[in-house]
Amino acid sequence: MAKYYAGQDGSLELGGVAVAKVVQWAFSANTEALEVTVLSENARTFTTGMRSASGSCTVLYYEDAPVNLINQVNQDTAADASIGSTALLKLNFGNNFFEFNAVLTSAELSCVVGEVMRVNVAFTMSGDLVNKKLKPPY
């Protein structure tokens, strides 16, 4: 049976350091479709335009698990002098990964009765993928 991936295979790295207590991450890659239809055609035709990607992740607020992410969103260089305008994110699943620089655009903290406090972080990729691996592990 072909290998499948589940949540236990996933992890997230920020600047080369694994982020603890990650509940989920999502990654959405897009390519613009630029229309090149001319007057002699009956069906619309397209070519590729600019690529972009964005996504989100959810981290449980255990001790300081999401602190680096939140500092990055707030661009809090007083708390962490190493913070730049973009952060290197690596989304792992099994032996595969996407690695890219991203602007962390938002952080949403939620504290709910009966649930572990969690942080939802959204990001937008800056530039193209730095590295990726999308091969079967076996």
Next chain:
Amino acid sequence: MAAVDFPALVPSSRSYQPGVFPETKFEAQNGAVVRVRYGNQRTNSRLTLTFSNITDASADSVLENYVNVTKAGDYVVFKASNVARTTTSGEPGVLTPWFSETNSALKWKYASPPSVQSVKAGLSTVSCEFVGELEGI
């Protein structure tokens, strides 16, 4: 004044106005109108073309055409197979004589310089506006 072929590009949009017959309108205070017509041929027809997301090489060919036509005072000729194309096959259609002005004495001149909008590396959108003028009539 010589004819210069426009590059073999099919536009993504085209807008055409057939122009007017030169005349002066006199309107009396009671609203009565008298028109004095000075010619029996249309003039000042207009053609606006847009070439969306074409290669930079194609955009360059349009700019070259503009320079070559304008510096020598020449006029542009549109073919049924490209700019004046009205059928999928490329055969002349009913409207082709209008777009190419082969049914009149008008000559297509650039009304303004072409506009080139860079979309991404290697792709541009070019807009051209032409005016049909009577020359040497």
